[in-house]
Amino acid sequence: MSSITLKGVEKHYGSTQVLFDCNLEIRDHEFMVIVGPSGSGKTTMLRIVAGLESVTGGEVYFGDRIVNNVDVGDRDVAMVFQNYGLYPHMSVYENMAFGLRRRKLPKPEIDRRVRDAAGMLGISEMLKRRPKQLSGGQRQRVALGRAIVRDPEVFLLDEPLSNLDAHLRVQMRAEILRVHRAVTATAVYVTHDQTEALTMGDRIVVMHEGRVQQVGPPEEPYDRPVNRFVAGFIGTPAMGFLECTLSREGDRAHVEGPGVRIELPPEAAAAVPLPGGSKVVAGVRPEHMDIVPAASVGQDVRSYVTGVVEVVEPLGSEQYVLVDVSGAKLTARTKRDSSIRPDQKVAFAVDGSVVHLFDTETEKAFL
Amino acid sequence: MTAVAPRLDTPDAPVSVPISTRLRRKPWKVAVVAVIVTAGLFWSLAPIYWMVTTSLKNPLEVTRLNPTLYPHALTGQNYGELFGQTLPFSSFLENSVVTSLVAAVIAVAISAFAGYSLSRGQWRLRGFTGQIILATRILPLVVLVGPLYLIFLKTHLLNTYYGLILGYTSFALPFGAWMMKGFIDAVPREIEEAARVDGYGRIGILFRVVLPLTLPGLFTTGAFVFMDAWNNLLYPLTLIDSLKMQTLPPGLLTSFTGQFKTDWGGMMAAACLTTIPLMAAFFAIQRYMVRGLTAGALAGQ
Numbered sequence: 001m002s003s004i005t006l007k008g009v010e011k012h013y014g015s016t017q018v019l020f021d022c023n024l025e026i027r028d029h030e031f032m033v034i035v036g037p038s039g040s041g042k043t044t045m046l047r048i049v050a051g052l053e054s055v056t057g058g059e060v061y062f063g064d065r066i067v068n069n070v071d072v073g074d075r076d077v078a079m080v081f082q083n084y085g086l087y088p089h090m091s092v093y094e095n096m097a098f099g100l101r102r103r104k105l106p107k108p109e110i111d112r113r114v115r116d117a118a119g120m121l122g123i124s125e126m127l128k129r130r131p132k133q134l135s136g137g138q139r140q141r142v143a144l145g146r147a148i149v150r151d152p153e154v155f156l157l158d159e160p161l162s163n164l165d166a167h168l169r170v171q172m173r174a175e176i177l178r179v180h181r182a183v184t185a186t187a188v189y190v191t192h193d194q195t196e197a198l199t200m201g202d203r204i205v206v207m208h209e210g211r212v213q214q215v216g217p218p219e220e221p222y223d224r225p226v227n228r229f230v231a232g233f234i235g236t237p238a239m240g241f242l243e244c245t246l247s248r249e250g251d252r253a254h255v256e257g258p259g260v261r262i263e264l265p266p267e268a269a270a271a272v273p274l275p276g277g278s279k280v281v282a283g284v285r286p287e288h289m290d291i292v293p294a295a296s297v298g299q300d301v302r303s304y305v306t307g308v309v310e311v312v313e314p315l316g317s318e319q320y321v322l323v324d325v326s327g328a329k330l331t332a333r334t335k336r337d338s339s340i341r342p343d344q345k346v347a348f349a350v351d352g353s354v355v356h357l358f359d360t361e362t363e364k365a366f367l
Numbered sequence: 368m369t370a371v372a373p374r375l376d377t378p379d380a381p382v383s384v385p386i387s388t389r390l391r392r393k394p395w396k397v398a399v400v401a402v403i404v405t406a407g408l409f410w411s412l413a414p415i416y417w418m419v420t421t422s423l424k425n426p427l428e429v430t431r432l433n434p435t436l437y438p439h440a441l442t443g444q445n446y447g448e449l450f451g452q453t454l455p456f457s458s459f460l461e462n463s464v465v466t467s468l469v470a471a472v473i474a475v476a477i478s479a480f481a482g483y484s485l486s487r488g489q490w491r492l493r494g495f496t497g498q499i500i501l502a503t504r505i506l507p508l509v510v511l512v513g514p515l516y517l518i519f520l521k522t523h524l525l526n527t528y529y530g531l532i533l534g535y536t537s538f539a540l541p542f543g544a545w546m547m548k549g550f551i552d553a554v555p556r557e558i559e560e561a562a563r564v565d566g567y568g569r570i571g572i573l574f575r576v577v578l579p580l581t582l583p584g585l586f587t588t589g590a591f592v593f594m595d596a597w598n599n600l601l602y603p604l605t606l607i608d609s610l611k612m613q614t615l616p617p618g619l620l621t622s623f624t625g626q627f628k629t630d631w632g633g634m635m636a637a638a639c640l641t642t643i644p645l646m647a648a649f650f651a652i653q654r655y656m657v658r659g660l661t662a663g664a665l666a667g668q
Contacts, residue, residue, distance in 0.1 A: 052560055073566035085561035089579045098575075099565030146561075 002062045002153040002186055003028045004049060009058035011044055018044050019210045031180050031187045033201030035194055037233065041210040043158055046190045050156050051075045078147035079156040083163065084139045086131040093127040096146045117145040120182065137168045148183050155185040161196065173200055194234055206230050228363040231283045231356055237320055239283045240330030248276035255282050258326035259306040263352045272357055272366045283356035286320065289332040289348040301349045305330065309344045422635035429632045445636035456637060458611050459618035466528055466614060467596035470535035474543045474592040475585055482547025483573055504541040512605050519606055530606050535596040543588045550584030551577060583655040590652040594645055615641045
């Protein structure tokens with residue numbers, strides 16, 4: 001088994017740089033999820049770990065061994081591709097045995113491993129079929145099977161669920177985690193779907209524009225995002241951002257702007273190293289906004305946001321309310337309330353202790 | 368009012384209409400299409416009909432002042448004479464089969480490697496090299512034949528199978544390489560990468576993954592080379608001067624035309640037999656032909 005370390009990894013394609021000084025340590029047996037929007041460099045990073053791409057700068061370690069110049073076939077990695085990458089001219093059995101034959105394993109051993117993996121994934125009945133005779137979910141299982149029969153040190157998965165429907169995706173998420181527990185290899189999983197990232201990863205890496213933004217347990221980027229990008233990317237619907245001014249009165253502080261006033265708890269006020277009058281960006285999550293009567297604003301409710309409703313999206317027991325707050329767009333997640341309609345003025349109470357504050361220039365988080 | 372997303376399954380969504388139904392609505396269009404197709408068929412099939420019927424006529428009927436549309440006295444005499452003692456027709460046939468087949472096999476083997484390198488290789492000037500290879504195809508056969516004759520003269524390859532096969536293969540390679548490149552481009556890279564992860568090297572991937580997936584391409588390329596070589600008149604006419612070593616095209620041209628008489632019946636019988644392998648090759652690959660040409664056309668994308 002093996003840990004993976006990336007030290008100062010950079011990647012250029014001609015004059016275009018796609019990875020910038022990426023540092024990352026993936027522990028032995030860990031299930032690490034790399035998440036980010038399209039073009040963030042997450043797949044490139046995975047391909048570098050696999051050995052399918054070379055680095056332009058920096059080092060990749062498996063354990064304490066540098067593998068920069070080790071060919072993909074000699075790295076003892078197995079990979080599940082986005083479009084499965086099954087060999088169309090081979091049966092399911094041959095697909096799974098292909099890598100083992102290359103390693104010249106005895107025939108009975110190959111047969112045992114293929115049948116064990118097929119049993120684990122529920123595809124024993126399909127071993128003689130060709131990939132084109134299988135459904136999407138079955139193909140994905142074969143791709144997983146092909147990876148686990150190898151019993152690799154490192155298990156790489158490149159958006160393996162993106163071609164499946166929503167129901168199957170949930171099912172396969174559990175399946176992959178079950179397989180990971182069984183094979184106990186170090187796993188690196190790439191996805192653009194934050195639900196997958198938050199539900200599957202032991203830790204997650206958030207990437208943006210070729211840079212590692214934050215690494216930590218799944219709840220960390222949600223609770224304590226290090227910058228405005230992470231705050232906006234993790235969480236559905238996304239966090240809303242308000243341009244505000246910081247005001248200080250003794251050891252108390254609040255931020256305010258057009259239609260906004262949020263009081264900060266003393267420890268938060270102390271954490272922001274800026275004087276009163278400074279500009280800051282306040283981030284409010286949709287689930288931290290509660291509808292209140294407009295009359296209570298400024299009286300009983302000391303931290304609030306007021307705006308005009310643009311769209312209401314009913315979602316069964318709850319609804320998303322898109323609000324225009326003096327030009328800034330905020331989404332609130334509230335209980336189903338048919339009295340809220342577009343063009344209506346609304347007020348929301350905001351809990352100041354869960355508001356995030358960011359530097360307007362560096363976009364780094366103060367809280 | 369609550370804003371909701373518009374429904375996508377609107378009842379006025381466009382419904383595709385089968386071509387046959389659309390044509391049925393306009394009878395004059397059907398008539399125009401029928402006339403064009405009939406004219407095209409007549410244009411293509413009439414010479415073949417004439418070739419087949421002439422081969423079955425006796426010498427007197429062939430040279431009648433008022434030609435007959437079909438053989439009044441059916442005869443197989445022309446075919447019998449082809450394999451008689453006077454004409455080395457079976458040698459022509461054998462020479463054509465051997466040289467065309469061997470050239471096709473060699474050209475396909477080299478084209479597969481060249482196409483793989485042009486498609487997947489990561490080397491400098493790959494694109495430029497590909498263009499240069501294709502550009503050699505622009506040169507007409509007749510321009511190449513002079514230098515080729517001199518080279519073969521010096522290397523003692525005139526009047527040999529080797530020379531002819533070398534000539535056919537070298538002429539077919541640029542097109543073959545590009546055709547294979549087109550087919551290989553169509554193989555998803557993920558499949559190759561999966562094989563790399565499974566531990567296979569370039570050659571292993573080529574033989575175990577890429578070539579099995581491009582079998583139609585190999586057959587199509589082979590058939591093209593075979594047809595090119597089979598129909599080649601200029602090379603054997605120039606590079607071969609012994610009658611025994613001639614292939615079918617020059618053989619037919621020189622054996623049936625004399626100073627005072629042309630044996631049309633015999634020539635047509637020989638032409639019929641010459642056409643059969645070509646037609647067999649064509650029908651064997653016609654399913655892949657369009658796909659092969661399209662793959663080549665999309666190679667740059």
